[in-house]
Amino acid sequence: xxxxxxxxxxxxxxxxxxxxxxxxxLSGGEAHAQLTYQQGQNVSPAFEGWEANEDGSFDxxxxxxxxxxxxxxxxxxxxxxxxxxxxxxxxxxxxLLPRRNRxxxxxxxxxxxxxxxxxxTLTTKGKTEFAYGSLRIDYQLDNIVIASEPGALGIxxxxxxxxxxxxxxxxxxxxxxxxxxxGQPITIVATIADDGLEKAIERSQAAAARAAESESDEPPTxxxxxxxxxxxxxxxxxxxLHLTWFVFRGEGTVTFDPPQVKTWEDTRTGANSPxxxxxxxPPVPADARWEVTVTFDxxxxxxxxxxxxxxxxxxxxxxxxIVRPITVPQ
Numbered sequence: 001x002x003x004x005x006x007x008x009x010x011x012x013x014x015x016x017x018x019x020x021x022x023x024x025x026l027s028g029g030e031a032h033a034q035l036t037y038q039q040g041q042n043v044s045p046a047f048e049g050w051e052a053n054e055d056g057s058f059d060x061x062x063x064x065x066x067x068x069x070x071x072x073x074x075x076x077x078x079x080x081x082x083x084x085x086x087x088x089x090x091x092x093x094x095x096l097l098p099r100r101n102r103x104x105x106x107x108x109x110x111x112x113x114x115x116x117x118x119x120x121t122l123t124t125k126g127k128t129e130f131a132y133g134s135l136r137i138d139y140q141l142d143n144i145v146i147a148s149e150p151g152a153l154g155i156x157x158x159x160x161x162x163x164x165x166x167x168x169x170x171x172x173x174x175x176x177x178x179x180x181x182x183g184q185p186i187t188i189v190a191t192i193a194d195d196g197l198e199k200a201i202e203r204s205q206a207a208a209a210r211a212a213e214s215e216s217d218e219p220p221t222x223x224x225x226x227x228x229x230x231x232x233x234x235x236x237x238x239x240x241l242h243l244t245w246f247v248f249r250g251e252g253t254v255t256f257d258p259p260q261v262k263t264w265e266d267t268r269t270g271a272n273s274p275x276x277x278x279x280x281x282p283p284v285p286a287d288a289r290w291e292v293t294v295t296f297d298x299x300x301x302x303x304x305x306x307x308x309x310x311x312x313x314x315x316x317x318x319x320x321x322i323v324r325p326i327t328v329p330q
Contacts, residue, residue, distance in 0.1 A: 041067035042124040043075075043096050045131035048103055048149070049141035056111035060118050060133035061141060062092070063102040066264075072097055073124055074251045080123035083107060085116075092120060094249045100235075100265045102150055103314065107133065143167075147312035150265070151235040151275065162312075168194040168241065170308035170315045177320045184326075185257075185293045188319065192290065192308045194241055235265050238274040239311030240281035243290045248318065250302030257293045258282075263307055274311065296323040 048061040066073065073096045075081040082088035090107045107118055118133035144163060147153050153162065173189040180186045244261045247254050259272060261282065266273035273279060285291070296302065302321045307314050 037068055039068050039071035040125070041071075042127040042129070043067070043073060043122060044129045045120045045122045046102075047120075047131045047133045047139070049139040049145065050133070050135055051106070051141050053108075058109050058111070058113060058135060059106040060109060061103055061106050062120055062131055062133065063100070063104045064093075064096060064122070064131075065100050066096050066098050068098050069266075070098060075122065075124060080121075080128075082121050084119050084121070086118075095247045095251070096124070097246065097262075097264045098266070101263065102265075103146065109135075143313055146314075151237040152239055152312035164195075165310070165312055166195050167313035167315045168192050168308040168310050170243070170306055170317045172306060172317045172319060176318065177322070179322045179324065180296065181324050181326045182296055182299055185295045186321075187291055187293045188245060188304070188306070190243060190290050190306055190308075190317070191288055192241065192243060194308075194310055235267060235275050237311060238279055238281060240274065241284060241308075241310045242274070242282055243306060243308050245292050245294070245304050245306050248303040248305040250296075250300055250304075250321075252296055252298035252300055252302070252323070254302065254304070255295045255297070257295075260292065263309075274309075294321075296321065299323050299325045 043064050043066045046063045046065060048063050051059045051061060053059060074094060075096065076094055077089040077092070081092060081094060083090040083092060091105050093104055109116075109118060113135060115134070120131040120133070122129055122131075143165065144153070147162070147165070169192065171191050171193070173191070178186065242261050244263050245256060246260060246263055262271065262273040264273070265275045267275045267277075269277045271279070274281070294304065300323055302323060304319050304321065306317045306319070308316075
């Protein structure tokens with residue numbers, strides 16, 4: 001599927017797309033569409049939807065699909081990575097992680113934005129693709145949609161408790177711009193305030209799974225099975241509070257200690273990912289202070305993004321690091 005097609009798929013259309021993909025897989029047609037790659041493929045930008053702000057403005061929310069399972073790409077702001085209309089740099093990432101990354105960044109537009117489009121243009125591996133952000137009513141985001149898209153609500157079931165869940169609040173200690181030398185470890189400390197309602201979502205998830213798997217006492221018939229929806233129509237995410245730091249901008253290698261939970265949908269068994277089978281969530285620190293030590297391997301300007309995630313909703317904060325070379329005394 002082309003980037004423009006991918007980007008224009010609405011939230012409601014994603015379900016239809018998943019069913020089409022499933023049908024292709026079952027029919028054996030278009031087998032090449034099922035191939036996956038470690039590297040060498042391009043990245044397609046995606047428009048996730050829009051959020052309304054209290055002041056009347058709107059946030060257009062974008063993500064992307066890196067078609068590689070291993071390769072991470074760096075695309076500086078410029079002709080190959082820009083937003084229009086307006087300045088080319090409107091907060092988009094320049095370091096692109098593998099596979100599907102949802103709700104990556106927001107572009108604020110005024111209350112009178114109307115029927116205009118905001119376009120994210122991204123060129124990777126010689127292919128230029130586009131994501132078109134608009135205020136179409138079917139693209140509106142709320143907490144239930146945001147929780148459902150990455151698979152936190154199973155097949156979409158919700159109740160009063162899950163609808164009451166609010167995003168965690170991430171607070172980072174210290175300055176938002178920091179200076180450090182190459183190879184010099186620096187520690188980031190943060191706290192998370194959360195409402196604890198992810199437990200309710202876990203219960204709803206389990207109930208949805210039981211309902212989907214339940215069988216009637218009547219003998220099965222072909223027509224009944226044909227009409228039954230698939231048990232899993234999207235990825236399934238473990239609901240658990242955690243904090244992850246990752247490279248949002250910067251071309252060097254950044255080492256995190258301890259290793260960070262992935263923010264991209266790594267569904268492979270054993271991966272350090274909430275979407276992976278057998279994933280064990282990290283314990284919440286006893287003092288509620290989350291610490292990670294980071295080390296940079298080369299000079300440059302980096303933006304590290306912290307994402308507090310309760311498994312359904314999230315809150316992001318950034319730190320900019322100015323990394324200087326280590327000078328050797330003469």
